[in-house]
Amino acid sequence: GENVEQHPSTLSVQEGDSAVIKCTYSDSASNYFPWYKQELGKRPQLIIDIRSNVGEKKDQRIAVTLNKTAKHFSLHITETQPEDSAVYFCAASGSNNAGNMLTFGGGTRLMVKP
């Protein structure tokens, strides 16, 4: 099955700096890669996603890049703000009998210092 590795597990940046989180996956058939933000005690919220026919996608301060050959994808947050502090999860879409399922990375705890 799919295996997703995420690094770093914790990341501390100064407000205004950029943050980069990287993930690798094992299943070359995976074709959908979402990123979720989870605040303490709350549900994961989809913040951006990318499909395998695209190499890069941007939404305001957030961007995601995908390298299918190397099987890795990254989340880039620019001009970080304290409210960006949360746990971020990457995921890759595999498949099972019921359709596509997500395999999550281990998560990155991002702390933005004011």
Added chain:
Amino acid sequence: GAVVSQHPSWVICKSGTSVKIECRSLDFQATTMFWYRQFPKQSLMLMATSNEGSKATYEQGVEKDKFLINHASLTLSTLTVTSAHPEDSSFYICSAPTSGQGGETQYFGPGTRLLVL
């Protein structure tokens, strides 16, 4: 985004009690829903895939007789933790794909925090 609700939001129960958690898609139909468990400071681990009108598909290591899943309608899936024990204490979250049929974009319910004493 699509709306997924979950009830109850938190449960405290005695060991040996069975607990039912409901997951509803409020503005779309979902023939497939996913159930995850999340321990403190850990990632989301898929427990099972709930299929409307048929048996759930369980991940390796998840006891199907302990975690009963029923997907009786296109908008409701339930997870019952039978004879709960303290080690079952966790954050249980469901998700549903917006295509309704195991498509890609998934939206999560708010989660149910279970504490077994």
